[in-house]
Amino acid sequence: MKILIVEDEPALRSSLAEYLRQDGYVCETAADYPQAHEKVKLYAYDCVLVDLTLPGGHGLALISTLKADNSRAGVLIISARDSLDDKVLGLELGADDYLAKPFHLAELNARLKAIIRRRQFQGQRQLLFRELSVFPDQALVLVRDEPLTLTRMEYNLLLFLLANPNRVLTKVSIAEHLWGDDADTADSFDFIYTHLKNLRKKLQEKGVDNYIHTIYGMGYKLSST
Amino acid sequence: MKLLATTTRYYLLLATLVFAVGSVVLYYGIGLALREEVGEQLVNQQTAVRHRVQATGRLPESVSGGELLLSTAAQSLGLRDTVILDAVEQEPVPYRQLSFPVSAGGVRRWVTLRKSLLETEDMVKMALSVMLTVLALLLLSQGLLNRWLARRLWSPFQQTLQALRHYDLQQQQPLHVPVHTSIDEFSELNQALLQMSQRLAADYQSLKDFTENAAHETRTPLAIMQAKLEQLLQVGELPPAPAALVGELYTATVRLARLHHALTLLSKIENRQFPQLVALQLEQVLLNRLFQLQDFIEEKELVVTCQVQGAPALQMHPALADSLVGNLLQNAIKHNCRGGRLHWVLTPHELAIRNTGPALTQEPERFFERFRKLNPSSESPGLGLSIVQQICRYYGFSVHYTFSVPEAEHTLRVKF
Structure with missing residues (x-):
């Protein structure tokens, strides 16, 4: 799985590359528009992360280039300008998703996976994790081929954990993933805990181990071992 | 009160005062002058009567443009004012009279010459009424002139006022006022206002740019902080105490990001950056x-x-x-x-x-x-x-x- 990261800020670029490499992606980076343009012309990528404000050009032009070349690559915009117009324009040009800076790496990872999943498996899209199989199209979760009934919130929570296995997910990133701008409407941390407790219970009732570990002071982690 | 109305008020007050004083002076002046004139005429007639007496030796029966009275009784000499009841109109009429003695044919007689002052009064009245008519005309024309002036001369000022009322700094357009008007003062005013609006617009723009740049530029370091902290969280062997610290730090960073997001939204609304309807x-x-x-x-x-x-x-x-x-x-x-x-x-x-x-x-x-x-x-x-x-x-x-x-x-x- 090959990813191109187009981001002019070196510190952020290295973090993104390192985080995604740990998930087994092959990551290439570009620091400015000419470099990025050259790379998308020469190589094929599964997904391109594009910052909109770049030295030497605009990220939107890069998306247009990709679309004009009928590239198979998914496009995820990461922009420091939290502007609705940019978002609308980017999505109209054919970008798959839009993420405003600052963002949670776990959130970026989840969105990236969703894009790749949508683009790669045309018919059957399936997530496998130990005894679990998840079919995101049908919102169906199977434990050893037996269906598991989850509430919407539990399902979304599980999907977010599955997108970031073996990683510590902070409560705040989970809250923002689940509720976005509404995350601070209530004491969402307690709230996550309640949903997580129910999810664990349902999984244990199906006879699977407790995958979801609480990491003290930090958050939760879906463990594959 | 309008500026023009105020100046007009003072002007009219002064005009009325001057006219009143003028009228009084005129009234007495004309009256005095006419009495002098009548006196002179009487003296002339006296001279004429004396010449006639010397030439003919007889007293004339009458004089033209006046009355002549003869009496044997002594009269007080010289010019005097008197009032005589008019027989026809039953009104007292003021007269000026001159009495003097004449000897004709050895007989000493007293002649009194009289002239009515009624015509003089009429003249004074006439003069006064002309004055008052002129005053009334002046006041009226001043009023009309002012109304016309207000419409015509002050129209650039009204335009400027209108432009100022509709001026909105946030629309970032210069003030629309004509730099050249027919009145120098208004042209100067408009130039000063135009310069001020340009300066304001420039200041506003730079402030807006600063806010936008600050908002944009703080986003990137925030994103870096958040990403690095998230990476730090993934370091598996982090002992619990520093792990908790990193966790808290991460939460604080996210709070800062939310705060930043809300403040940026507020300043964007204030800067009217949501024109789409x-x-x-x-x-x-x-x-x-x-x-x-x-x-x-x-x-x-x-x-x-x-x-x-x-x-x-x-x-x-x-x-x-x-x-x-x-x-x-x-x-x-x-x-x-x-x-x-x-x-x-x-x-x-x-x-x-x-x-x-x-x-x-x-x-x-x-x-x-x-x-x-x-x-x-x-x-x-x-x-x-x-x-x-x-x-x-x-x-x-x-x-x-x-x-x-x-x-x-x-x-x-x-x-x-």
Whole structure:
């Protein structure tokens, strides 16, 4: 799985590359528009992360280039300008998703996976994790081929954990993933805990181990071992 | 009072005063001059009478343009004023008379020459009435002139005033005033105003640029902080104490990012960076937002009821409509009590959101202030209602807060 990261800020670029490499992606980076343009012309990528404000050009032009070349690559915009117009324009040009800076790496990872999943498996899209199989199209979760009934919130929570296995997910990133701008409407941390407790219970009732570990002071982690 | 009216008032006052003094002086002056004149005429007649007596030795029967009286009794000599009752009109008539003795044919007689002063009075009256007519004409013409002047000469000033009234700094357009007018003072005024508006626009632009740049530039370091901390969290062998520190640091960073997001939104609204208008269904926006907030509503076991009495015809930026509704609903949920009620009413003219909750300890006027929180230790930045107020101001809506004591219900009402 090959990813191109187009981001002019070196510190952020290295973090993104390192985080995604740990998930087994092959990551290439570009620091400015000419470099990025050259790379998308020469190589094929599964997904391109594009910052909109770049030295030497605009990220939107890069998306247009990709679309004009009928590239198979998914496009995820990461922009420091939290502007609705940019978002609308980017999505109209054919970008798959839009993420405003600052963002949670776990959130970026989840969105990236969703894009790749949508683009790669045309018919059957399936997530496998130990005894679990998840079919995101049908919102169906199977434990050893037996269906598991989850509430919407539990399902979304599980999907977010599955997108970031073996990683510590902070409560705040989970809250923002689940509720976005509404995350601070209530004491969402307690709230996550309640949903997580129910999810664990349902999984244990199906006879699977407790995958979801609480990491003290930090958050939760879906463990594959 | 208008400037022109004020100057006119002074002018008219002065004119009236001058005319009054002038009239008095004229009245006495003309009267005096005419009496002198009549006196001279009488003296001339006296000379004529004496010559006649010397030449003919007889007294004349009459004189032209006057009366002549003869008497044998002695009269007081010299010029005198007298009043004689007019036999026909039964009115006293003022006369000027001159008496002198004449010896004709050895007999000494006293001659009195008389001239009526009635004509002189008529003349004075005439002069006065002319004066008054001129005064009246002057006043009238001054009034008319002023009205014309006000319309014509002051029209550049009115234009400038109009331009100033409609001037909006946030529209970033220079003031539209003519630099050259027929009046130098107005041209100078317009030039000064134009320069001022250009300076203001430049200052405003640089301030806006600064805010935008600051907002943009702080985003990147925030993103780096957040990413690096998240990476740090993934270091497996992190001992619990530093791990907790990193966790707290991460939460604080996210709070800072949220605060930044809210403040940027506020400054964007203030800078009117949401020009796009879309006809939208507010009911749909409300229902969408309520659906997104379903978890929080269920968790607090709130009873949500609604009453839709028509749809307002609104033209808004979709992001702002969403933000307005979202913040109002979040507020109604956040400050609600467990098992409380949330009732919303939508009519063509207003949206009211009512929720149960503990009474406020602070005065409601400060409710919309920035960073105003019911619970100071709350993690939320306390900008929600400021954003609501700012959006309402942007679209010319009004927002009011009321609290009804018996039901302990808070109502926020947005009037379109």
